[in-house]
Amino acid sequence: MKHRDISLPDDGQEVCSVSGCGKTSKRSIPRKRVENTGSFNLQGSSRKANLCSDCYRLFKKSSKKDRTMESLGR
Numbered sequence: 920m921k922h923r924d925i926s927l928p929d930d931g932q933e934v935c936s937v938s939g940c941g942k943t944s945k946r947s948i949p950r951k952r953v954e955n956t957g958s959f960n961l962q963g964s965s966r967k968a969n970l971c972s973d974c975y976r977l978f979k980k981s982s983k984k985d986r987t988m989e990s991l992g993r
């Protein structure tokens with residue numbers, strides 16, 4: 920049997936959960952909130968999503984946009 924090549928992040932050094940990003944995460948956000956923006960493709964299935972500083976900035980933007988779109992959609 921071959922060993923599977925799975926790299927687990929060290930404790931305290933989590934990797935951004937956004938698919939294809941792979942940077943060191945800066946914050947963890949409830950997964951639902953990240954998914955609700957519809958802007959991210961998240962890896963894994965944990966309840967929290969780890970976001971690096973770049974993705975966190977995007978997340979904040981997207982969640983703002985969401986609110987604006989909601990009010991515009993009337």
Ligand SMILES: [Zn+2]
Binds near residue numbers: 970
């Ligand atoms: Zn990221």
